[in-house]
Amino acid sequence: MSSPSTVRSSGDFLADRRYEYARGAFDERDFAAAADLARQVLELAPGFAAAHAMLGRSLAELGERKDAVDALRRALSLEPEDALGVRLDLARLGALTPDEAITDGYVRALFDDYAPKFDRHLTRNLAYRGPALIADALRRAFSRQGRDFRFGLTLDLGCGTGLMAQELAGICTGIEGVDLSPRMLEKAERTKLYDALHEGELVAFLSGRQTGEADLVVAADVFVYMAALDAVFREAHRVLKPAGLFAFTVQAHEGDGYILGEDARYAHGESYLRRLADREGFALAFFERVSTREDRGVPVPGFLVVLQR
Structure with a gap:
């Protein structure tokens, strides 16, 4: 996925x-023309954030870093929620730290834009299988422990359209998504699989839950943002039962910590x-190298993790 394509007038x-x-x-990589046209737009509408962003991105491609950063910062000042994803550009230019690159406003706009084609694009174009891999790992973890494959309350973080709930259908007494x-x-509502759906940021969602109320917390390809x-680890541990x-x-990084990749994840x-x-006091039940999706036909390296409280 790229930056949100929907731009207000x-x-x-x-x-x-x-x-x-x-x-x-x-899009045709004529960045000089794009910059010139963006300047013409700004003569007519100087407060149009998208045009400032376009100017900044074009100048960045032309190697004019200082002017690019100035234009991008102007765009961000006009739309501080950053639905345009300008912070990613600033981070790539070294004008923001990687930690500051992705905001809730950007993710919301990105997935609102993506929603109509989400399932089809993921499964057909990207060979996406994150929820299926998680469900299979959970089955194997239960088999090793000799436990029945059943859950009580399940919390689906970054539930999207409900692909994870479809994999867990019939084995949870209740599932809520955020x-x-x-x-x-x-x-997700149309799947009829959720007992409740919540709009909001996932750490805040977990923070509002009762201690020790859930059997399972899942997050399929959510932490890439x-x-x-x-x-997240702290709150997941708190809300889980013993x-x-x-x-x-997650997407895999061979070093320590985390990095912001060229794919904006x-x-x-x-x-x-x-x-x-x-x-946080978790025991490791499962840690495997996997690929949950492809990028231009090449598997993207990742990790599949199951932790036990």
Whole structure:
């Protein structure tokens, strides 16, 4: 996925039309033309954040870093929630730290835009199988322990359209989901698999839950949009019952800590994940190298993790 494609109008028909020309030039990699057209847009609509972002991105491609950063910062000041994903550009230019690159506003806009084609694109174009891998790992973990494969309350973090709930259908007495995107939640609602759906940020959602109320917390390919995972691990441990499970996938990073990749997703290191698990009091039930999706036909390396409280 790229930056959200939906852009609000500038309020000036001619400016909007020239902005579309600028976007077309950018897509064709004619960055000089895109920058020139973006400047023309801003003469007509100086407060149009998308045009400032277009100018900044075009200048960055042309190697004009200082002017690019100035234009991008102007765009961010006009739309501080950053639905345009400008913080990612600033981070790539070294003007923001990687931790600051992805905001809730960007993720919400990205997935609201993506919702209509989400399931089809993931499964057909990206060969996505994160929820299926998590469900299979949970089955194997239960088989090793000789336990019946059943859960009480399950919390689905970043539930999206409900793909994880479909994999867990019939084995949870109750499942609740949380997501930033209202359009994704609309699609999840149509599955009729959730007892409740919540719009919001996942750490805040977990923080509002009762201690020791859940049997399972799952997060399928959600942490690729989060840098530090300390608060998630802490709150997941708190809301789980004794012997409850926390299962998730991440993109793999071969070093320590986490990095912001060229694909605008965070990747996390094995030692970082193991250290967090140990610090919060989790036991490691499962840790495997997997690929949950493809990028241009190439498997993206990742980790599949199941932790036990």
